[in-house]
Amino acid sequence: MSVIVxxxxxxxxxALTDKYDNRYGFIVLPSANKVEIRNAVETxxxxxxxxxxxxxxxxxxxxxxxxxxxVVGKMPAYKKAIVTLRKGETIDLFSNI
Numbered sequence: 112m113s114v115i116v117x118x119x120x121x122x123x124x125x126a127l128t129d130k131y132d133n134r135y136g137f138i139v140l141p142s143a144n145k146v147e148i149r150n151a152v153e154t155x156x157x158x159x160x161x162x163x164x165x166x167x168x169x170x171x172x173x174x175x176x177x178x179x180x181x182v183v184g185k186m187p188a189y190k191k192a193i194v195t196l197r198k199g200e201t202i203d204l205f206s207n208i
Contacts, residue, residue, distance in 0.1 A: 114143035114151045118204050119191065133161075133196040135204070141167070141190045148192045156202045164193045 119136035127134055139148055145163040152160050170188040174181055196202070 113155065114140045114147045115155065116140065116189075120204075127193075131195075133198060133200060135194050135196070135202055137192050137194065139165070139190050139192045141188070143190065143192075145192075148194070152194050158200045158202060159197045160194055161197055162195045164195075166191045166193075 116138040119138060121136075124136040127136070137148070137152070143151075145165060148163050148165070149160045152158065152163075168189050168191060170186045172183065172185050174183045176182075
Protein backbone atom coordinates (compact mmCIF):
# COMPACT_ATOMS: atom_id res chain seq x y z
CA MET A 112 0.00 0.00 0.00
CA SER A 113 1.34 3.43 -0.94
CA VAL A 114 1.81 6.17 1.62
CA ILE A 115 0.54 8.77 -0.87
CA VAL A 116 -3.22 9.35 -0.58
CA UNK A 117 -3.68 11.97 -3.32
CA UNK A 118 -2.02 15.03 -4.88
CA UNK A 119 -3.11 18.51 -3.79
CA UNK A 120 -4.91 20.74 -6.34
CA UNK A 121 -5.66 23.98 -4.47
CA UNK A 122 -5.07 27.59 -5.48
CA UNK A 123 -2.28 27.97 -2.94
CA UNK A 124 -0.51 24.79 -4.08
CA UNK A 125 -0.93 25.71 -7.75
CA ALA A 126 0.65 29.11 -7.08
CA LEU A 127 3.57 27.39 -5.34
CA THR A 128 4.03 24.99 -8.26
CA ASP A 129 3.89 27.91 -10.72
CA LYS A 130 6.52 29.83 -8.72
CA TYR A 131 8.78 26.79 -8.20
CA ASP A 132 8.23 24.40 -11.08
CA ASN A 133 9.83 21.45 -9.27
CA ARG A 134 7.64 21.42 -6.09
CA TYR A 135 4.50 19.34 -5.68
CA GLY A 136 2.12 18.74 -2.78
CA PHE A 137 0.61 15.45 -1.66
CA ILE A 138 -1.73 14.29 1.09
CA VAL A 139 0.02 11.34 2.77
CA LEU A 140 -0.73 8.87 5.52
CA PRO A 141 -0.22 10.35 9.01
CA SER A 142 2.18 7.53 9.90
CA ALA A 143 4.44 8.11 6.86
CA ASN A 144 7.94 9.49 7.36
CA LYS A 145 10.04 11.49 4.90
CA VAL A 146 12.03 8.49 3.64
CA GLU A 147 8.86 6.53 2.86
CA ILE A 148 7.36 9.55 1.07
CA ARG A 149 10.56 10.02 -0.96
CA ASN A 150 10.64 6.35 -2.02
CA ALA A 151 6.92 6.34 -2.91
CA VAL A 152 7.19 9.44 -5.13
CA GLU A 153 10.35 8.19 -6.83
CA THR A 154 8.85 4.80 -7.67
CA UNK A 155 5.37 6.05 -8.58
CA UNK A 156 6.41 8.96 -10.85
CA UNK A 157 9.94 7.82 -11.87
CA UNK A 158 11.68 11.04 -10.73
CA UNK A 159 14.51 11.96 -8.33
CA UNK A 160 13.43 13.69 -5.10
CA UNK A 161 15.74 16.31 -3.59
CA UNK A 162 13.85 17.08 -0.37
CA UNK A 163 10.58 16.42 1.45
CA UNK A 164 8.87 18.81 3.85
CA UNK A 165 5.94 17.55 5.94
CA UNK A 166 3.17 19.28 7.89
CA UNK A 167 0.59 17.86 10.29
CA UNK A 168 -2.85 19.50 10.21
CA UNK A 169 -5.38 19.10 13.02
CA UNK A 170 -9.03 18.68 12.19
CA UNK A 171 -11.01 21.90 12.49
CA UNK A 172 -14.25 22.04 14.43
CA UNK A 173 -17.28 23.08 12.38
CA UNK A 174 -20.81 23.89 13.48
CA UNK A 175 -24.01 24.85 11.69
CA UNK A 176 -27.44 25.90 12.78
CA UNK A 177 -30.39 23.71 11.78
CA UNK A 178 -34.06 23.42 12.73
CA UNK A 179 -33.20 20.89 15.41
CA UNK A 180 -30.42 23.03 16.92
CA UNK A 181 -26.70 23.37 16.54
CA VAL A 182 -24.93 20.47 14.83
CA VAL A 183 -21.24 20.24 15.77
CA GLY A 184 -18.72 18.20 13.80
CA LYS A 185 -15.02 17.96 13.06
CA MET A 186 -13.05 17.96 9.82
CA PRO A 187 -10.52 15.11 9.55
CA ALA A 188 -6.86 15.61 10.43
CA TYR A 189 -4.28 14.95 7.70
CA LYS A 190 -0.60 15.14 6.85
CA LYS A 191 0.70 17.13 3.90
CA ALA A 192 4.05 16.68 2.13
CA ILE A 193 5.75 19.19 -0.18
CA VAL A 194 8.17 17.32 -2.45
CA THR A 195 11.02 19.11 -4.23
CA LEU A 196 12.41 17.41 -7.34
CA ARG A 197 15.75 17.84 -9.08
CA LYS A 198 16.08 20.77 -11.46
CA GLY A 199 14.43 20.11 -14.81
CA GLU A 200 12.24 17.22 -13.64
CA THR A 201 8.46 17.46 -13.57
CA ILE A 202 5.48 15.29 -12.67
CA ASP A 203 2.51 15.13 -15.05
CA LEU A 204 -0.32 14.69 -12.54
CA PHE A 205 -3.03 14.85 -15.22
CA SER A 206 -1.72 12.01 -17.40
CA ASN A 207 -3.98 9.35 -15.80
CA ILE A 208 -7.25 11.19 -16.38
